[in-house]
Each structure stands twice: as structure tokens, then as C-alpha cells.
Amino acid sequence: FAPAPAKAAPRAAPLNAVGLYYSTTTGNTETVAGYLTAATGIEAVDIDSVDDETLTSMDALICGAPTWHTGADEQRSGTAWDEFLYDRLPSLDLSGKKVAIFGLGDQGSYGDNFCDAAGELYDCFSAQGATMVGLTATDDYDYSDSKALRDGKFCGLLCDEDNEYDKSEGRANDWVEQLKGEGVAF
Ligand SMILES: Cc1cc2nc3c(=O)[nH]c(=O)nc-3n(C[C@H](O)[C@H](O)[C@H](O)COP(=O)(O)O)c2cc1C
Numbered sequence: 652f653a654p655a656p657a658k659a660a661p662r663a664a665p666l667n668a669v670g671l672y673y674s675t676t677t678g679n680t681e682t683v684a685g686y687l688t689a690a691t692g693i694e695a696v697d698i699d700s701v702d703d704e705t706l707t708s709m710d711a712l713i714c715g716a717p718t719w720h721t722g723a724d725e726q727r728s729g730t731a732w733d734e735f736l737y738d739r740l741p742s743l744d745l746s747g748k749k750v751a752i753f754g755l756g757d758q759g760s761y762g763d764n765f766c767d768a769a770g771e772l773y774d775c776f777s778a779q780g781a782t783m784v785g786l787t788a789t790d791d792y793d794y795s796d797s798k799a800l801r802d803g804k805f806c807g808l809l810c811d812e813d814n815e816y817d818k819s820e821g822r823a824n825d826w827v828e829q830l831k832g833e834g835v836a837f
Pocket residue numbers: 674675676677678679680681716717718719720721722755756757758761764765766767811812813
């Protein structure tokens with residue numbers, strides 16, 4: 652008997668590549684990135700440490716920033732995102748990729764500008780053709796105004812390590828489940 656032709660080994664469907672990028676000044680955004688790492692297994696990388704080729708090889712991006720330039724129209728984060736958004740991102744084609752934003756802010760001291768930088772990231776990534784996912788309800792927050800609002804929702808996961816640090820981990824875990832439901836495959 653001739654040996655049966657070797658069958659190709661069954662292959663699991665390849666997991667999508669997801670990049671988790673952040674920047675931070677006092678560590679709070681890194682703390683929340685750490686909760687997201689714990690929930691997804693994806694290493695959190697400083698946006699300053701990733702090259703464009705790696706970034707555009709991802710199927711989905713999760714991007715997190717604090718807000719430091721209160722009330723500013725542009726460069727609200729006060730971190731490396733400010734350069735990334737205007738020097739690098741405009742030349743990247745993100746069509747077909749899912750992008751989810753998370754932001755850190757302080758509702759108590761900056762309640763008129765809560766997590767404004769998250770809205771800036773949202774608009775800049777959206778302008779490059781990305782499909783934006785992960786918008787969240789505003790109910791559980793105590794703020795006056797925010798440039799992170801889109802159609803009555805926050806444009807991503809918002810956390811407040813200054814006033815509600817005990818809620819961040821749960822919010823991050825819930826958000827990861829939400830992202831899975833929106834087609835981000837971890
Ligand atoms: C000078 C200054 C300006 C700030 N401006 C804002 C602001 O406009 N909106 C906001 O939500 N938080 C604001 N914050 C709060 C920070 O965004 C918040 O503490 C955040 O957790 C810092 O994140 P990081 O540690 O990752 O840098 C400001 C804080 C400082 C000290």
C-alpha cells in the first residue's frame with residue numbers, strides 16, 4: 652500500500668495582533684495599562700518605543716494617554732503622544748484596523764476638561780481610517796464637561812486614579828470584555 656498522503660496539521664486560526672501603547676508622566680496611565688495587560692496578556696509599550704512598521708503590522712491598537720494641557724485644542728496629553736499624533740500618525744494608513752482609546756484624568760480638579768486628551772487621540776486615529784471601538788457610558792462619573800464625549804458617550808475607557816483609583820481595575824476588566832464583543836481578538 653502506498654502511504655496515505657500526509658494531511659496538513661490542523662492549524663488554529665491565527666490570533667489577531669493587538670498593540671497596547673501608552674504614555675505617562677506620573678505613572679497613572681501606566682497603572683491602567685498594567686490592568687489591561689493583566690486582562691489581555693498583551694505587553695504595554697511606551698508609544699515612544701514602538702516604530703511605525705510594528706505599529707501598522709497590528710490588527711488592533713489600544714492607546715492610552717493622560718491629560719495635562721488643560722483646555723488646549725491640540726497636544727493635550729503633555730506626553731510623547733503630542734509628537735506622535737502630529738509628526739508620525741498623519742503618514743500612517745490605519746484603515747481596516749480597530750482602535751480603542753483609554754484616558755486618564757481627574758474629575759475633581761479638572762472636571763471641565765475631564766480626559767480631554769482621549770478625545771484628541773480618538774479624532775486623530777479616526778482621521779487615519781481606523782474603526783474606533785470601545786466607547787463607554789458616562790453614568791458612573793462625576794464631571795462637568797469633557798472633550799472625550801462623542802454622541803453622548805465617552806470615546807473610550809476613562810479612568811481617574813486621583814479620585815476613583817479603586818474603580819480602575821474593574822473598569823479595565825469590563826472594557827476588555829466589551830472590546831472582545833466588538834471584535835478585538837486577544
Ligand atoms: C497641571 C495639571 C493639569 C491637568 N489637567 C487635566 C485636565 O485638563 N483634565 C483632566 O482630566 N486631568 C488633568 N490632570 C490630571 C491628570 O491627567 C491625572 O492626574 C492623570 O492621572 C495623570 O496621568 P499620568 O500619571 O499617566 O501622567 C492634570 C494634572 C495636572 C497636574
